[in-house]
Amino acid sequence: MHSSSILSIVLLAVSGLVLFLYAVSRLALALRQVVGERVKNALDRFTKTVPMAILAGTVVTTLLDSSSVVIILAIALVSAGALPFRNSLGVVLGANIGTTISSQLFAFDLGQYAVVAMLPGLLLLSLSKKRPGRTAGRALFNFGLLFFSLFLIGEAAAPLKDYEGVQAWLLKLENPVRGAGAGALITLLIQSSSATLGMVIKLAAKGLLTLPAGIAVMLGAELGTCSDTLLATVGRGRAALKTGLFHLGFNLVSITLGLLLIAPFTALVLRVAGQADVARQIAHAHVLFNVSGVLLFAPLVPLCQRLLDAWLPEQEPGAPVLALPAR
Template sequence: MNSSVLSISLLATSGLVLFLYAVSRLALALRHVAGDRVKGILDRFTRTIPAAILTGTVVTTLLDSSSVVIILTIALVSAGALPFRNSLGVVLGANIGTTISSQLFAFDLGQYAVVAMLPGLLLLTLSKKRQGRTIGRALFCFGLLFFSLFLIGEAAAPLKQYKGVQAWLLKLESPVRGAGAGALLTLIVQSSSATLGMVIKLAGKGLLTLPAGIAVMLGAELGTCSDTLLATVGRGPAARKTGLFHLGFNLVTISLGLLVIGPFTALVLRLAGQADVARQIAHAHVLFNVAGVLLFAPLLPLCQRLLDAWLPDQPRPAPALVGEPAA
């Protein structure tokens, strides 16, 4: 039994390591492909709240990481290239865009990963142009993403035989316990996508119920705030306000989600009762984040005023008059 547990642990850990590597390299490759276009898009198409939300959704879908988009937004706000008020809609849109990943994870694409990995590897090794190698790296990492989840799922399958593991996973149906586990796991691996990927794969293997999956998903939404808050360290008030808005948005929506988790689970079952549990969790992720955005979108002007009052922008020093010594 000990050798079986060790084999399962090693295979699952290997899958998780590959997943985290693929996520980080994929985000980096996509940022290189997009280049300065993303900055131009964020500056040009965020003038109104609906446009900012749509832009955040699209950019996050393309870059496959809400954290990358929010951190990039914080950097632009800090540099004065993006007004603070425009960043709020981008943050909301990023929360919608990240749900596309969970929808993709619910598909069992691991066995077809070579379809993306092989051409990606050929481009990466044979292309003489940097752009071609970058595209190849993105393709390879995209395939590696699903192959790593396949490894995690295969490692988790034998856990059905262990009653102790099943009993522990059933305890995650407790909203507070499940959310705490999701937040802690996300803090450790620094990736809500990894947490959701594992949740969806465990559900696909029959190891996780829908209530437990939703509870862990809510915790993962909170845990993902850690890296964006770190991105605000040492930056000005405007950048810190963007990070605090992201934290506040998640705290409020997660608290509401935990309060109504019973009716919310029933709603997901009513809308997606014919789907398997893995797909139901993916649908719950979309429904929860979209509902949170719809709740907060009308409140963005109020949120801006409250944050401006709490952390007022530092006044810029007035230029010295000609012939007058600077202070």
């Protein structure tokens, strides 16, 4: 592999990744500006029961296109006393379902048509004199930019099929632990499980990643996404910390089961989506994994609440701090 070829591939791939991360953050910001207060009201109003909280988390995550944003918002509301701790657990579960919508969209090859969204968005952003119009334009432009950035990543990856060393390394990701470790590390570094999944789906679409490797990396990405939500709990009180710990515990248990059962799970994905291409199979695997995890945990929410409350009981305002007697 020539050094100039390596450099051009790396530069194009990194450019696509930078654009993706920018588009995701700006799209989430624009959507929050459009539906921000409505989201808070919806989370307060439609989270009275666990099923309703799961549904609310799913819908809001689909609208905002970021499970991390929704979970961090839930943590902030819990910290402010605007959302009961128990209700936030259902929101966390729903957010894990809502984030699978992104992977389904990424599996469509829409990058070459990105201008259809970007051009009207740019015109709205430039010509609109009112804030709602500019915000809508920003959201539309960044939605198109999201798919264009994935297109760049895919184009950068295409030449890698000609290099046996790269193919051999990617095949090693079929090892569940190695693949999950790579997914967790990448997500931890770039702070976006959506970006990790987007790259996985595009590599699979170019014939560089197999289904077992894609599933393993996907499992790791689910773990890596816990980092930003745990950071959001710092200094926000015990109720917010318990919400973050529930998210971590949910992912740890789900991922552990996923790794232990990865062979039958892969067989299930092939049975459900065997006629689809590998990119679409990975997107379907993401849906099956997250929905299965939510179905497993939903009946356990009251138990999880009691365990976390017993481990981290709320301190009453003004309660004295008992000091241990000196020895």
